[in-house]
Amino acid sequence: MTELSRDEQQRRWEAFRARPGNRTCAECAAQDTTWAVLDYGILICIHCAGAHRALGSHISKVVSSYDRGRGPHSTHARTRTDTLT
Numbered sequence: 653m654t655e656l657s658r659d660e661q662q663r664r665w666e667a668f669r670a671r672p673g674n675r676t677c678a679e680c681a682a683q684d685t686t687w688a689v690l691d692y693g694i695l696i697c698i699h700c701a702g703a704h705r706a707l708g709s710h711i712s713k714v715v716s717s718y719d720r721g722r723g724p725h726s727t728h729a730r731t732r733t734d735t736l737t
């Protein structure tokens with residue numbers, strides 16, 4: 653897999669979020685989606701991300717848009733947005 657630059661990752665993330673409905677949290681309808689649930693391919697708000705994280709990563713894998721390019725989950729985030737972009 654080709655490593656994407658941080659700028660390219662951010663550009664793809666913003667392009668994905670710009671799609672209709674992607675700025676609305678899939679859980680509570682808040683208008684600030686800064687987290688993604690990798691298992692379901694949905695975007696959620698920071699409050700719902702906390703609930704997902706409390707479930708444990710064996711049930712729900714969530715990543716923050718701000719974590720992209722760092723940590724073990726960033727590879728999954730890149731793969732997901734690569735697929736969805």
Ligand SMILES: [Zn+2]
Nearest residue numbers: 677680697700
């Ligand atoms: Zn929410």
